[in-house]
Amino acid sequence: MSNGVPNGESTNGSPQRYLSTRGDDYDLSFEDVVLKGLASDGGLYIPEAIPDASNWQSWKDLSFPDLALEVLSLYISPSEIPRDDLKGIIDRSYSTFRAPETTPLKHLHDQLYLLELFHGPTFAFKDVALQFLGNLFEYFLVRRNVGKTGRDRHHLTVVGATSGDTGSAAIYGLRGKKDVSVFITHPKGRVSPIQEAQMTTVLDKNVHNLAVTGTFDDCQDIVKALFADPDINSTLKLGAVNSINWARILAQIVYYFHSYFSLSKASSDFKLGDKVRFVVPTGNFGDVLAGYFALRMGLPIEKLVVATNENDILDRFWKTGKYEKKPATGPEAEGGLPQDGVKAHEEGVKETLSPAMDILVSSNFERLLWFLAYEYAQGAKMDEEWNKKQAGQEVTAWLKQLKSSSGFGPVPKEVHETAKRDFESERVSDSQTVETIKQYFNKIDYVLDPHTAIGVAASLRSIERAGQVPHISLSTAHPAKFAGAVELALKDESGFNFEEKVLPPEFHGLETKEKRVATVENDWKAVRELVKKQVEEELRTEDGN
Numbered sequence: 308m309s310n311g312v313p314n315g316e317s318t319n320g321s322p323q324r325y326l327s328t329r330g331d332d333y334d335l336s337f338e339d340v341v342l343k344g345l346a347s348d349g350g351l352y353i354p355e356a357i358p359d360a361s362n363w364q365s366w367k368d369l370s371f372p373d374l375a376l377e378v379l380s381l382y383i384s385p386s387e388i389p390r391d392d393l394k395g396i397i398d399r400s401y402s403t404f405r406a407p408e409t410t411p412l413k414h415l416h417d418q419l420y421l422l423e424l425f426h427g428p429t430f431a432f433k434d435v436a437l438q439f440l441g442n443l444f445e446y447f448l449v450r451r452n453v454g455k456t457g458r459d460r461h462h463l464t465v466v467g468a469t470s471g472d473t474g475s476a477a478i479y480g481l482r483g484k485k486d487v488s489v490f491i492t493h494p495k496g497r498v499s500p501i502q503e504a505q506m507t508t509v510l511d512k513n514v515h516n517l518a519v520t521g522t523f524d525d526c527q528d529i530v531k532a533l534f535a536d537p538d539i540n541s542t543l544k545l546g547a548v549n550s551i552n553w554a555r556i557l558a559q560i561v562y563y564f565h566s567y568f569s570l571s572k573a574s575s576d577f578k579l580g581d582k583v584r585f586v587v588p589t590g591n592f593g594d595v596l597a598g599y600f601a602l603r604m605g606l607p608i609e610k611l612v613v614a615t616n617e618n619d620i621l622d623r624f625w626k627t628g629k630y631e632k633k634p635a636t637g638p639e640a641e642g643g644l645p646q647d648g649v650k651a652h653e654e655g656v657k658e659t660l661s662p663a664m665d666i667l668v669s670s671n672f673e674r675l676l677w678f679l680a681y682e683y684a685q686g687a688k689m690d691e692e693w694n695k696k697q698a699g700q701e702v703t704a705w706l707k708q709l710k711s712s713s714g715f716g717p718v719p720k721e722v723h724e725t726a727k728r729d730f731e732s733e734r735v736s737d738s739q740t741v742e743t744i745k746q747y748f749n750k751i752d753y754v755l756d757p758h759t760a761i762g763v764a765a766s767l768r769s770i771e772r773a774g775q776v777p778h779i780s781l782s783t784a785h786p787a788k789f790a791g792a793v794e795l796a797l798k799d800e801s802g803f804n805f806e807e808k809v810l811p812p813e814f815h816g817l818e819t820k821e822k823r824v825a826t827v828e829n830d831w832k833a834v835r836e837l838v839k840k841q842v843e844e845e846l847r848t849e850d851g852n
């Protein structure tokens with residue numbers, strides 16, 4: 308492969324194996340990494356080799372599920388999941404989508420295309436991966452539990468953190484599934500009313516919503532602390548639905564290929580092999596990381612553009628080579644919207660109009676860091692094992708520094724240059740988000756959600772730089788999920804009516820339905836005790852006691 312990362316053994320028949328970004332956990336199967344979620348050394352799982360999809364052009368006419376089968380088969384050996392079984396899992400996962408193309412591509416104007424990823428059950432891009440992950444968990448559990456009864460059965464306790472979208476998508480992917488309990492933490496009062504209602508109106512017995520008195524980063528830290536606790540992790544068999552789970556990233560690779568093929572059909576000027584730019588509204592770096600895998604597999608991507616909101620740790624990394632949490636000091640002179648309350652928090656996270664991206668530390672960035680460190684290590688001309696070990700050590704050192712000093716860097720010049728070879732970044736303020744929503748409503752009568760608007764605003768800047776290269780901007784959520792921001796932008800525009808223009812029938816009356824949610828303090832031990840108690844209760848009910 309051109310960029311130095313080893314090619315996938317899975318292409319020549321031997322099973323793909325996985326290792327941790329911190330280096331101490333390696334040689335794992337796909338099933339192990341999906342069920343474990345987070346590595347025991349605290350790292351994230353990555354494939355030992357990125358498969359080279361040299362035959363990708365032959366996939367051009369495949370439907371979304373058939374394309375998914377080809378892409379996923381490069382990472383999941385048939386000795387782990389026979390091809391027919393994998394096809395069944397994939398077909399079930401995408402049968403719940405409302406659009407026949409699963410993820411349709413819409414031409415906005417000129418070189419700008421919008422990839423609509425919100426046609427799944429919860430109206431957000433997370434459904435693409437979480438419908439699949441829910442069915443994958445079910446498949447592994449059914450297989451593990453054949454002939455077992457009672458406490459001998461493998462019971463998975465899923466713990467997740469959400470700023471709104473992962474939670475509902477995970478709940479819809481796992482509700483009512485046997486042998487799974489789901490606990491989703493969200494920052495109390497900091498998710499949109501529709502998102503809150505989507506999660507808390509699901510009353511299935513295996514679903515538990517926990518409103519944490521803190522930020523999304525606090526919720527994410529609680530989840531990581533639970534995984535790091537050997538007692539609860541092994542006794543309750545914890546599973547992850549956040550994008551720390553490799554299966555989340557894997558499933559998202561598919562739509563980069565699919566939209567590239569859609570573009571080749573939509574534009575007579577565009578031929579297979581031509582370069583494209585993808586622009587991705589980014590928070591936890593999971594979505595854009597899937598694009599990085601597509602690029603490394605051979606899809607002709609000229610650049611991946613990381614689009615952040617005012618929580619801009621990633622944008623600052625690409626501009627400076629430093630990865631630093633920076634305490635917020637208040638509404639910014641540039642772009643702040645005082646009337647909408649861009650608040651500063653002691654943790655440094657700002658509340659913005661794109662709350663799903665209000666993240667201080669992007670967990671998947673660690674995965675990219677490993678690949679950057681791996682390429683850097685190659686400069687020493689040692690063997691592959693040495694390169695992998697070096698990459699693990701480098702990542703561990705950076706992450707330690709992030710924890711102890713709230714940041715690290717600048718990273719070595721070569722590492723920064725490698726990051727800039729494949730990525731660019733843009734930061735979009737709240738006022739620019741609002742302007743973009745207005746602009747597209749008035750220009751083409753299309754309502755963007757605020758996260759998508761960040762991608763579109765970044766796309767316009769990128770188009771100015773990149774001239775004629777087509778841009779695919781990822782639309783990550785339906786605008787009805789973020790009524791506050793959409794209304795703020797469009798309330799005074801003529802012809803705008805939220806109920807008529809935006810609200811899908813599925814959301815009518817949602818906020819008044821019966822809800823179930825428990826408030827918990829921002830303390831991982833309090834969450835641990837609650838999870839233990841609830842799982843015990845569920846198991847006892849299943850035992851019939």
Ligand SMILES: Cc1ncc(COP(=O)(O)O)c(C=O)c1O
Nearest residue numbers: 472589590591592593594663783
């Ligand atoms: C609507 C929306 N857009 C963008 C993002 C950012 O995606 P990622 O966290 O994968 O970078 C999220 C949440 O993750 C989201 O819910």
Ligand SMILES: N[C@@H](CCOP(=O)(O)O)C(=O)O
Nearest residue numbers: 469470471472473549550663
């Ligand atoms: N924006 C996310 C935050 C969680 O990110 P994940 O992709 O790691 O699950 C959300 O909507 O919950």
